[in-house]
Amino acid sequence: MPQFLEHSGTSWQGQNVKHTPSLIDRLDPRLRVVLVSVFAVVTVLSQSFMSLSMAAAMGLLLALLAQLNIKRTLRRVLAMDMFMIFLIILLPFTTPGETWFEVAGLSASKAGFLHALMILLKAHAVVLALLAMVGTLSATTLGHALARLRVPDKLVHLMLFTVRYLEVIGQEYKRMRRAMQARAFVLRTNRHTWRAIGYLVGMLLVHSLERSERIMAAMKCRGYQGKFYLFDDMTFTRQDVTFSLLFVPCLGLLIGMNFL
């Protein structure tokens, strides 16, 4: 897997990604999660180009405010674009409507093109806002923020444990993979390869399951009875109020532009 796809929007302290603290980092994580969720919903539901352009501009502004690393952000946005590119190319040809131009006998409609453009704007606005507001949180903080926002405990624990053990499982995978290579295993397109990779994946599942059982036992030994305690105090400060006072009217404007 290419390096830049190995981790997505989240960066946590363990990843050693450079990040200069910014205005956004001083905001309450809960507020960031809530605002960006509302922003995403409003953007996705918007139908006018005016409000979508404004949403994209807001996304860009948030990204600038958060002082995101330009190169890394571009890579991530590109990763998303790769995912959407076929949709964008195909939409003009599959949407019925007034013919705009023709390629090899296929007619592209203007409506389809506009639709594709809308999706593009929506996606970029939301991704930029997410990268700026949530991507700059450590995964742990995000988990705690979600817990304090009354997201079900089970989901939060699932996320926190995934963050903690992804690396351990990844290392286990690499260890087994290296052991295979050490015995002259090369990926080929044949049954032997498929079977070996099948064993590898199966073994990884078994190891993960066994490890989860050992972790559970270790937690029980330390008196775990199904309850987690969160440490960080999240406080709603003056800055949060100011930011909300600026952000919420913008959201209102976004919604309003749809009805012009």
Next chain:
Amino acid sequence: MNEQATLIQVTALSYRYPRRGVVLDDVDFALEVGERVALTGPNGAGKTTLLHLLVGLKKPKAGEVWAFGSTRKTEKEFIEVRARAGFLFQDPDDQLFCPTVLEDVAFGPLNLGKSRAEALQIAEDTLASLGMAGFEQRITHQLSGGEKRMITLACVLAMEPDVLLLDEPSNALDTKARQRLIDTLLKLPQAMIIISHDQDLVSQLATRELCLEDGKLCEPVSDTYLPPNLKSA
């Protein structure tokens, strides 16, 4: 036997695995205050199983576990045992599951009903007493093997246990980290059961040595347990 000084006692304990067969067969054992018992034996002999039975992570097929003044049978009764018998797992990664060291060390005290402030204080004090001050905000999965071992020990000690159950504590540690662990353990007042294949660690720490073989606990045959030339290795 002086009942006052006995911390944990098992009588006629048996355990078998569906496929591995019998690993513990009618085992009797008692741990007294101040003892450091080394438990040796071949791989797969059931040493870890015995420790798991002591804290109720597995249920015995026959026999009884008596710990800290009463017989323990149900999961509920074992919760107190687990609080008073600190279990150090073989693989530190199984034990360290919180993102930061401080949260991990405070996890035990919080479960024991301490307030957040108290738990944090205990965690910091425990880390300091093990010479691990300054590690509070470190990310657990980025620690070295030796550091992970000391942090897991701190996690266990933060619960102020009366007994320590150590499952191959010196596993995969380098000479320096290993000696540091041994020195730390020597200073602790707790009674211990130590599973180890590390003969040097056993001779430095143990006050009594037991060998688990073919489901039975036995005293190793005096000092000729290992030939002298192997012992120095």
